[in-house]
Amino acid sequence: MSDIGAAAGIRGNEGQVLGYKNNVLQAVTLNGPPFIPAPFGSVNSGDLGPAGAMTRAEGAVYQNTTGKPLLLLVYVDTGVTANTGTDIGAANLLIDSINPPLKEYGTTYSFNPSGGALISVEIGGLLVNFVPPGFYYQVKDESVATGFSDILLWFEIQ
Secondary structure (H helix, E strand, C coil): CEEEEHHHCEEECCCEEEEEECCEEEEEECCCCCCCCCCCCCCECCCCCCCCCCCCCCCCEEECCCCCCEEEEEEEEEEECCCCCCCEEEEEEEEECCCCCCCEEEEEEEECCCCCCCCCCEEEEEEEEEECCCCEEEEEECCECCEEEEEEEEEEEC
């Protein structure tokens, strides 16, 4: 047990964070779908990434056909496997009214500095944004040289 919320008198286990669930401040475990308060969260897709339903893939373009704004949360792992001086692991979130989407609304990346010894660099980043009804969205690998990006979790919440 740890005193993650000592000021509020809340104790939790390793791997838990302080957060709200059912409008009560408590220790919560981050191993499931994110909790989003109403009006969002009424329809949670569950994990659509490789650990879940596997219905979303990096590079593919999707369209919000729900008729409502869509809250998109994608957790991406980026990294590099060598040091050529130009290595960048990157993923961009693109959202637009046209297909393919061109407007960038988020980036997560990692890199290895030029001339330095290879450092095993892997960074997880969360891409979050709203997708208006009818708009297209895409998480695109923008890695350079030996860089990479891999989707770990993908949630779409109405």
